Amino acid sequence: QKEVEQNSGPLSVPEGAIASLNCTYSDRGSQSFFWYRQYSGKSPELIMFIYSNGDKEDGRFTAQLNKASQYVSLLIRDSQPSDSATYLCAVSADGGSQGNLIFGKGTKLSVKP
Amino acid sequence: DGGITQSPKYLFRKEGQNVTLSCEQNLNHDAMYWYRQDPGQGLRLIYYSQIVNDFQKGDIAEGYSVSREKKESFPLTVTSAQKNPTAFYLCASRWADRERGNTEAFFGQGTRLTVV
Numbered sequence: 001q002k003e004v005e006q007n008s009g010p011l012s013v014p015e016g017a018i019a020s021l022n023c024t025y026s027d028r029g030s031q032s033f034f035w036y037r038q039y040s041g042k043s044p045e046l047i048m049f050i051y052s053n054g055d056k057e058d059g060r061f062t063a064q065l066n067k068a069s070q071y072v073s074l075l076i077r078d079s080q081p082s083d084s085a086t087y088l089c090a091v092s093a094d095g096g097s098q099g100n101l102i103f104g105k106g107t108k109l110s111v112k113p
Numbered sequence: 114d115g116g117i118t119q120s121p122k123y124l125f126r127k128e129g130q131n132v133t134l135s136c137e138q139n140l141n142h143d144a145m146y147w148y149r150q151d152p153g154q155g156l157r158l159i160y161y162s163q164i165v166n167d168f169q170k171g172d173i174a175e176g177y178s179v180s181r182e183k184k185e186s187f188p189l190t191v192t193s194a195q196k197n198p199t200a201f202y203l204c205a206s207r208w209a210d211r212e213r214g215n216t217e218a219f220f221g222q223g224t225r226l227t228v229v
Contacts, residue, residue, distance in 0.1 A: 001172075006155075032216050043203055043220040044156070088155060092216060100171065101146060101207070101218055105155030 002027040004091050006104035014112050019076040021107050023089030026070070033065055034090040035074045037083075038106065044088055048074065079111045115140045119204050119221035125229050126191065126198065134189045134224045136204035143209035145187035146218065149173060150201040162187055163209050191226065199228050 003026040013019045021035075032051055036044035048063040050056045050072065056063045062075040072091075076083055086106040093100075117138040126132045136145065144163050148156040158171030162181040176195025181187055187206075191198045202225075205218040 034217055041201075043223050045220075046217045049217050090218070100158060100161050100169065101144075101205070102158065103148070103156040 002091075002100075002102050004089055004102050004104035006087075006089050006107050008105055009108040010110050011107055012110045012112060013079050015079060015081060017079050017111075019079045019083065019109055019111070021074040021076075021087050021089075021109065023072045023074075023091075023104055024070055025072070025089075025091045025102075027091065027093060027102075028067075028070065029093040030067075030070075030091045032092045033063070033072045034092075035061075035063060035072075036088040036090060036103075038086045038088055040086075047087070076109075079109075081111045081113050084109055084111045117204060117206050117219050117221040119202075119224050121224060122222065124224055124226045126226060127229060129193045131190055131192050132226070134191070134202055134204075134226070136187045136189065136221060137185055138187075138206040138219075139185060140206055140219065141184070142206035142219075143184070144207050145181070146205040146207075147171075147177070147179065147187070147189045148203045148205065150203060156203060159189065198226055201225050 005024045034049045035047045037047050038044040050063040050065045060077045064073045086108045088106045089104040120135045146161040147159040157173050159177050160179040162168035178190045203223050204221045207218040
């Protein structure tokens, strides 16, 4: 069974701090990695995607991927109360019959003013 | 506007009834997915389809059925065999492989199903 593991939290950080969210996955054939943000009662929205080892930065968000350790993380700099949400890690082996997209259970982030 | 549309937004089912949730996309995506989300939980994969007329079971397919007769449409039927169907159902679509484009999934707005 392919698995994606996340710490369920809640993770509480003060406003302006860095929030660090972590995710591990079991399938070494995984090629694509995604972070989604989900507000309560809403559908998930994409924050970041990363395909290659290393860091990828987009504004206040940085995704980090280490395929050897089967680990992907999301850093949120200068956290804002509006960042309070559940963050879902998703992993996929692209193409052919390997195209299922597996989500972790999510980490709930709370940013305190 | 391109997007993925789920309907209805809210659905009530009586015990023993089958109900069908609609999912339509005009993004020309190959792959479509159905997920179930229970309160405070992550997304669990019910079924997915990479191509028309083909679909695969996910982790919790029992009590559900799907069809993929058109590329744009991937309806989910919740049958009476699903004993605990009350949940938030999410449909998603994406390219099947990265040669076609970035493979992030786009979600519909969800259908909240309640058994009454």
